[in-house]
Amino acid sequence: MSIEIRGLTHIYDADTPFARIAIRDIELTIDDGEVMAIIGHTGSGKSTLVQHFNGLLRPSAGSIKIDGVEIGRKGVDLRNIRRKVGLVFQYPEHQLFEETVWDDVAFGPRNMGISDEEVKSRVERALAAVDVDAVLAERSPFELSGGEKRRVAIAGVLAMEPSVLVLDEPTAGLDPRGRQELLSQIEEWQKQRNLTVVFVSHNMAEVARLADRLVVMHQGEIVMEGPPKTIFAERERLEAIGLGVPDMTALMQRLRAKGWDLPASALSVPEAEKAIMAVLAKETRVGTGADT
Secondary structure, three states, rough: OOOEEEEEEEEEOOOOOOOEEEEEEEEEEEEEEEOEEEEEEOOOOHHHHHHHOOOOOOOOOOEEEEEEEEEOOOOOOHHHHHEEEEOOOOHHHOOOOOOOOOHHHHEEEEOOOHHHHHHHHHHHHHHOOOOOOHHHHHHHHHOOOOHOOOOOOOOHHHHHOEEEEEEEEEOOOHHHHHHHHHHHHHHHHHHHHEEEEEEOOOOOOHHHHOOEEEEEOOOOOOEEEOOHHHHHHHHHHHHHHHOOOOOOHHHHHHHHHOOOOOOOOOOOOHHHHHHHHHHHHHHHHHHHHOOO
């Protein structure tokens, strides 16, 4: 399912002395099945942008189309849009309200008018997908840790079986192991369901791992857009707006500055290791005369 954004502007407190332009003239197309990351400094407009994707916020100007339907028009069934586009907030406690985890995850499917049997099946699949067991499902969501709340909030969205999954800082507050597990699950869901995934993150390593394309925002506007390798090769430009690059990319760029013949934008440890070993092997061959 595609998302088409044209001239999107949002003004908070419009027509008041406190009016503030949060995003301005956004032009963006997100393709069916794509994994796209939105990065930017705090206050750059990332969260404001993604809250338009399911009609939570309405445009002050411009348009947004979900699968060809302009969702800002009067009469559009936003409930149907929100079934297709699932949004998980940065703070999961904002989405949890039922007495038990099970009921919280079941809330969306129940309101879709499907059978009790199908509701049960969807809840079980969603909870299994986020590794929440039956014992935890009977507890109050407000008794859970931050990481558990995040998993339950994601399960509630997955149970709706959306075509688009929007995640605002999905790994915030998780420990390293929890982050890695959740990232692996996101990759698995995307492949199994051919989901379109849009996620906001400040973690450049996560962005490099998951995204097909990056959108860089600064002061409410898109200032860079492209594949991770292309964007992270622009280290100085990113640093000028308060962003960094993945650790492995930074390492490769430092080695290049010292004269190593390495690519400028390796994104992962295996990729960096392979490139460095290739250089070392070449130097060994030259040193022993093997290339002559």
